[in-house]
Amino acid sequence: xxxxxxxxxxxxxxxxxxxxxxxxxxxxxxxxxxxxxxxxxxxxxxxxxxxxxxxxxxxxxxxxxxxxxxxxxxxxxxxxxxxxxxxxxxxxxxxxxxxxxxxx
Numbered sequence: 001x002x003x004x005x006x007x008x009x010x011x012x013x014x015x016x017x018x019x020x021x022x023x024x025x026x027x028x029x030x031x032x033x034x035x036x037x038x039x040x041x042x043x044x045x046x047x048x049x050x051x052x053x054x055x056x057x058x059x060x061x062x063x064x065x066x067x068x069x070x071x072x073x074x075x076x077x078x079x080x081x082x083x084x085x086x087x088x089x090x091x092x093x094x095x096x097x098x099x100x101x102x103x104x
Contacts, residue, residue: 026052026077032089032103039098041072044091052077052088070095 027048035044045051051074058068071094078086090102 024079025049026079026081026086027089028079029087029103031079032076032101035091035098035101037098041074041091041093041096041098044098045074048076051075051091071099 031048053075055073057071059071071092073090073092076089076091077083078089080086087103090104091098092100092102
């Protein structure tokens with residue numbers, strides 16, 4: 001009986017911590033708007049922490065004979081908003097420098 005109570009209490013505590021982190025992790029709209037084109041991805045991640053999600057791409061145009069180009073996008077939720085209610089901020093990089101950003 002005590003074991004079951006502890007298990008349920010532990011699950012409730014973990015769930016509560018997860019829900020509160022949804023509202024405290026991420027970046028604000030003002031922070032997103034203040035990120036300038038050309039900023040290094042490493043600089044952004046050092047300032048705002050680990051992104052919620054990330055994607056990496058590699059492309060090569062055979063006719064040009066160049067080395068493959070590396071691109072990536074990272075995503076942060078809107079700070080202070082529950083998931084599905086706030087915006088998602090996308091930051092995309094070519095060779096580690098910010099080239100585009102979008103809010104959804």
